[in-house]
Amino acid sequence: MSENNHEHMHEHSESELSAELAAKKAARPQIERNNTHWLTLEHYNNDPEFMKKAETEFQSSPLRESESEGGWARREFLKLMGASLAMSAAGCIRRPVQKIVPYNKQPEEVTLGVANYYASTYFDGNEGLGVLVKTREGRPIKIEGNPKFPMNKGGLSVRAQSSILSLYDPERLQGPKHNIFNEKRSNKDTVSIKWDGLDDKVVAQLKKGGAVVLTGNVASPSTRAVISDFAQAFKADHVSWEPLANEEIREGQRASYGEAVVPQYRFDKAKMIVSIDADFLGTWLNPTTFGAQFAAGRRDPKKLSKLVSFDSTYSLTGGNADIRVKIKPSQQLDVVMGLINVLVVNKNLSAYANNEKFKDSLVSYANTAQKLGIEPALFTKVATDLWENKGQSLVVAGGLQTLTSRSAELQIAVNFLNSLLENEGKTVDGKNGNPGLKASYAELEKLIKEMNAGKVKTLIIHRVNPMYALPKEAGFAEALKKVDMVVYTGDRIDETGEHATYLAPDNHPLETWGDAEFAKDIFAIQQPAIRPLYDTRSFQLSLMTWAYLANVGPKRLITFETFYDYLRNFWKEEIQPKAAKGKAFEDFWAEVLQNGYVGDLDHSTAARSFKSEAFAAIKPASNRSGFELALYPTVQHGDGSSANNSWQQELPDPVTKIVWDNYVCVSIATAEKYHLKQSTVVELKVGDKKVELPVHIQPGLHDDVLAVAVGYGRTRAGRVADGVGQNMFEFASFAGGPVFAGQEASFTKTTKKYNLASVAGNNSMEGRMIVAEATLKDYMKNEHAGVHRHKTWSIWSGHQYNGHKWGMSVDLNTCTGCSACMTACQSENNISVVGKTYVLQGREMHWMRVDRYYVGNPADALAVFQPVMCQHCDNAPCETVCPVLATVHSDEGLNEMVYNRCVGTRYCANNCPYKVRRFNWFNYAKLIEKPMHMALNPDVTVRPRGVMEKCSFCVQRIKEAKNKAKLEDRKLKDGDVKTACQIACPTQAIIFGDLNDPESQVAKIFKDEPRSYALLEEWHAAPSVRYLSKIRNNDKETPAAEKGGH
């Protein structure tokens, strides 16, 4: 210490210490001075006055101002660093200068200003993703996909990216708590306690026996080991339950093939995909991975796969379908059985064609096409397409939307059809699914019974929120009161937390070690990217500590001091032998940490044989009329567990484009029939359950469907999510297996009105060529099909770009509209969230948006998606009209926004034909609450009030890549610069690069790709973004008269 100090002796602060500071100073260790090296005589003589000054020489250092008993100093510094960044940009008022110091001792891996990436994993209960955590100066600022990871391959979901914000959620629990209950356990009286106290109480209770650990799906093999060790130690039970459980799939697999597994689906190997309400591109299982796989079949239109979606809600998968058929939930089984009927009975295909008894069992499904209200020829074509692509087709059904009272039959029928089509073992891989997907409503039901019977003395609840996600009729609340001690590891006092005796907050996944197995034998690692922000403790360590204190259980459980040691030991003992391929453990471990995973998705799997007796469980078709409820999870919130996240809340639903609410989707005809308008409030009734919800008129919805999203209506999630929408989990029926869809429902119109905030200005393209679209048949005749070319010319020769010229292409054929790019952009570029009120007023700030248009007949509307960001026009209309030159053209073709110079006339926004510019109507940056500012990207300015902002083509990333290339003394090469949206895109629909480099991917697309076109080409703003037309594989041909358009 003393060795370093004299080097910094340049300034002496004259400011006086406040009494408080003085007290703190006294508490600090005395700094000893070594006067072998001296600057002044006073120094040499140890002059007391000088020493006093010298002590406070780093007056401006945040270290001086840090609170508490140490351990906080560095974070405090980082906070201040973030804060000063925010402040220096926050408007006209000159604030006092706050000085910061860099690392006194710099960690080896950290270079100031250069980001470090750590491989890790993300798991939300269903979806598992390999991620890279981007950290700057020791704080995670962004989550990106791990490009090497064999499943998501670099793409990332909305929620995985938003989870960075949850790390910095100011409402997280900051330490363990104890809830002092009254006798009826009806009060909420929490006090902070110490971990020691909590541990003593919990251990004493655990020793009484009757412990149960209730968790969600556990994808981490080492955590599974800890839980099973713990269960062994205390003779405890482990129950898995998730709101979005995949029980129906497992049960269907068990009935059909004898194994209760969730298979690995291979959409990349499927040329013909039929989805019956399985929203595999949006919310079902691994949508990011599935999206990447699906895109593999969409990238080359000449080898286009076909997606047929039978959709009871308007799911993202339905929105991407080549052929979308609206159904109601009760028709799901009809669809599958109808397809089987067409193949076996009508077309006499497969070995069953001679089985008369089998054919007889299909009689009731003979008229499925009529029942669905579609052309029998179309339905037959779907079936024969499946047959023609035998072994390369895939039929999927699953998710909340399929949890009708006949979901078990549906799964068996789907399995039968896949076996019939020889997809089993090819596109359906029963052996290599995620072994962690064990969540079960049936087990939970059993647990509730045991709780009621008083058999459960201690209940440890981890990563699930049953008090929110279970309907009241499940009786969980009453059962919980019969449990002596409830320990909850949630990160806040939420709906379940307020009923827990002890809150033992788990670390955020970014703060803790872990591992994962998202597909069999793909082992991934979860590395902490920051030390726990608060006094929290990982769930695994809690279990280990309790076992250690009770001194029970297997040796490995009580030997290790940290979960990290346990994990390493587990990997050494369990995973290394399987996956290391003979490498020494340390090498293997280092490699895993670096890559983030080990293993591969491709395995050869033998087909399992279908147990034909299972088919007998399928009963004849039934006919239903009247409204049916369809509950569905959304892309942005999933099961709603992470709803207290403003990025998620403000992300427009990919299909409806509504933010901050849930609502009843009704069809256009239903709305007309009952005189409902958008935002009319109706009272929705299912049995004796009632709720008031606003109406959203959804084109392309079945007339008998009332669809509502789950994941809303949180009451104790925090300030962001509380009171947003209504909790529709309440409408699931619980007894005898969960039912989320197909229940008889009714509604009554009220006189109330509730405004829904939609970011979609208009649902139709009004006949303009905005999303160019053609059918596959059109495309095969003419590769330019659907694109109306304009002859444009200019009297001006244009800008000269002698170095780089940046450009971007967006493939509308692979873009699924999942909106991951929007969240990526928000995270990368510090984009403000404005809230519902301001979205209603049209003030959302997203630099990148995904426009959704409906095409075709409104009652059967198909959807198209188009990401729109600043088009960086060569003839940029915004540049000429700015009176103060705040938006200018760079010599690399970027349209640059100079925030400092912007006065805010907003003329640029008016003159932008794409309307991509966003204005800071208020001082949004001021609303960034501590510690959320730690999520800000220090490379991007936080914009003050009154300035325009917009997509910069991630200019900070361009700069970073250029600097890197310069340091390495080489030229930039294609792929060095990747924009945030491009990285996040699960389908790699976005390509960015240098148009002046003829070898770059984007330059080739601009030059050679016949599908490419510029948005509003005829307006001749000459954008640097080109879109590739969407090709729909629907066996149709566009009549000559309808071609073209503007």
Place this chain on the structure above:
Amino acid sequence: MIHRNKLVLGDKDLKDITEDICAPIEAYPSKGWLGLLTGALSILIFYVIILGIVIGKGIGLLGVNHPNAWGTMIVTFVFWIGIGHAGTLISAILFLFRQKWRTSVARTAEAMTVFAVMTAGLFPLLHTGRPWLDYWLFPYPNQRGPLWVNFRSPLLWDVFAVSTYATVSMVFWYVGLIPDFATIKDRAKNKIRRTVYGALSLGWRGTAKNWSHYEMLYLLLAGLSTPLVLSVHTIVSFDFAVSSLPGWHTTIFPPYFVAGAIFSGFAMVVTLMTLVRIGVPEFKNYITIDHMEVMNKIIMSTGLMVGYAYGSEFFIAWYSGNPYEKYVFFVSRAFGPYAWSYWTMITCNVLIPQVFWFKKARRSIPIMFVVSIFVNIGMWFERFVITITSLHRDFLPANWGNYAWSFYDGAILFGSFGMFLTLFLLYLRFFPAISIAEIKPVLPVGRESKGGTNG
């Protein structure tokens, strides 16, 4: 020989004129005036508070949003700038054309110009996101590089146009006031009055040399102001016409805007003159019904020009074959969510002024007052139609969105009248509302024998 009515009624002699015109300045303010001033001042104070809140919190308090980045402030700016035009037209162009009937209305019309430009001038400055940096809009020597302004931006042209217009109008108005200030000074009965008006009259002695210089300067300023009548609104129209937005990007805008400005300006002059006639009954002899009729004729003819422009826009939209422009006119404006504003505009600006085909209507004070109010409303809506209905539905339908009206939109429009009226009322009290020096030469003194004309 055409028989002309007298420009000044009531057989006034030169002394009467001075007495009449100086009376409101020299008498103790009437209760009516005090009442009006209290009202206007209250609105002005309200306006200042509202503007303070908007500057303090952010322009987002108004209904401006995405895609309607301009709203009430710009609409009202164009409205007030337009109002100003009639004043300059009357005082400068009609002066050059030796239209003697202008003399009795010129002063007040010119005052209206100055106050309207002052009211208008605030808007482009305050509607920016960071009004405290507005000085960046001016090309002044600086140490930022030096960083210059963007001379390609119509907004910059607008800065020049409006500031030039404001300066020239004020100087022109002030120069016209000098001999009258001297008259008031000469008549002053106390020292303060004499000092203040003496200073204002810049030492005017009324000598032949004074008059000779004065006449020349006045003529020159009239010559300078004349092109401004055309240029200011032409340039304001460039704010729209030079952009590439369908509904804005039209070559007809400059003449259309100038005609609209004169139209609205005359309507405002008529509104104010009817009020002045009521407030100071003696002025009826100077601002005669003939004056009003002439102005009504101008209102009707410029109204027809504006109507022609409306029609022509539709024709060009159809003729151009531009689908976006066609959509703006044939769908958005006429039948879109803001169709009500479009049809309000058509009714107020094209249909209602047609009553002036009838002489009775032209010469009826109540009718012309009502019509002038309608024209004022219609012309505000014209700017609203141009600004909002073009912005709210442009190229990409996903961007479409309506203006998010708020309390502040109404408050700012309302408050701006407080500013205008306060200034106008103070003017009526402290400045001679009719040019004493100019009205005297148009008296039919010595020409009665020639049929009583004074032409």
